[in-house]
Amino acid sequence: MYNIPDYKKGEPIMQIYADNAATTRMSETALAVMTEALKIDFGNPSSLYTIGQKAKEKLEEARAEVAKIINAEPREILFTSGGSEADNQALLTGAMIGKKKGKKHIISSAFEHHAILHTLRKLEKNGFEVTLLPVHENGIVRVDELEAAIREDTCLVTIMTANNEIGTIQPIAEIGEICKSRGVLFHTDAVQAVGHLPIDVKQQNIDMLSASAHKFHGPKGVGFLYARKGILLSNLIEGGAQERGKRAGTENLPGILSMTAALQEAVADMDKNNAHMKKVRDYLIEGLSEIPHSALNGEKEHRLPGNVNFSFEGIEGESILILLDMKGISASSGSACTSGSLDPSHVLLSIGRIHDVAHGSLRLSIGEDITIEEADYIIENVKEVVAHLRSFSPVWRDLTEGKKEFILK
DSSP, X not given: OOEEEOTTTOOEEEOEEOBTTTOOOOOHHHHHHHHHHHHTOOSOTTOOSHHHHHHXXXXXXXXXXXXXXXXXXGGGEEEESSHHHHHHHHHHHHHHHHHHTTOOEEEEETXXXXXXXXXXXXXXXXXXXXXXXXXXXXXXXXXXXXXXXXXXXXXXXXXXXXOTTTOBBOXXXXXXXXXXHHTOEEEEEOTTTBTTBOOOTTTTTOSEEEEEGGGTTSOTTOEEXXXXXXXXXXXXXOSOOTGGGTSOSOOOHHHHHHHHHHHHHHHHTHHHHHHHHHHHHHHHHHHHTTSTTEEEOSOSSSBOTTEEEEEETTSOHHHHHHHHHHTTEEOEESBOGGGTOOSBOHHHHHTTOOHHHHHTEEEEEOOTTOOHHHHHHHHHHHHHHHHHHHHTOHHHHHHHTTSSOOSOO
């Protein structure tokens, strides 16, 4: 927390970053490791001379450490540019393996990240059939529905570990067990979960997993794909023998070393950080619940420790963001208007929020450094902003005058 001037009122206000699901600030440890690597470990790991071989050693040490953290083997870790690349390669791999066996059916959920949904759409154009499971009002995939959806020609199941918008945590271990018993590959987009939730790929029967460094205080532009031994990965990038020939291009060693340091730090402090964030998260939920005609989106208990996602009837999410930003609060909305789309979040629609309600949503994704004082500031200002926006909203006027019925009671 630090003070900056309010350029509208000329008064000092708090500056609170509450959009950690979008990206996190690099930790001092990760930054120091990256800086040192840029200065010292600059060699190409593919080179045969000493500087290159030292870089190679550091690369493999990082691979072994990442593998250890998720209970994998080093050779099962492939370094990528981030979660989207890892997602694409995993889905392409599962599809191609299935195609060779005459199986072209894939199961996913309706509220996956677009890196998954857009790739599935592309596969559909190439003859694959996709089943998107509902996630219901609580934002949780039902295991019995997933099991019932598996067919003889199902080649892949891809379900995210935790949702990026509403933070709900999926029953990954149960899904993995079902997939294993039915002989179906299981991939999970764990971008929001790695570094924040315990991951054990063997215990959870995960065949492939995607992760991205900038979600756990590492740098942008680097991540990894875990692929269980025996899975022959399909290449996305051709042109070199790096990463066992499965991902061409000189490895981003400074990024990889920095990511590894950030992940080690996140896992070491996970229990302490999560306990604190859950306390503040629940405090925020309790405070924001006092706003009339509002609702928490997604299951309250089975959600990421730092995620709070609310819908407020009668207002627009984009307006909330602008006014909160003027108060020094950085957050995001359930609405996709900031990306140039007039459509509300597909995640909120998938849990049954109607368009008007989904448009008036706010996501707060707090970090481990959040304080109760900052939480009070957020609650106070969200209440003020919602009341202000409702004061001149024609939709809110129609609702309060009885011309329309309230959806959120």
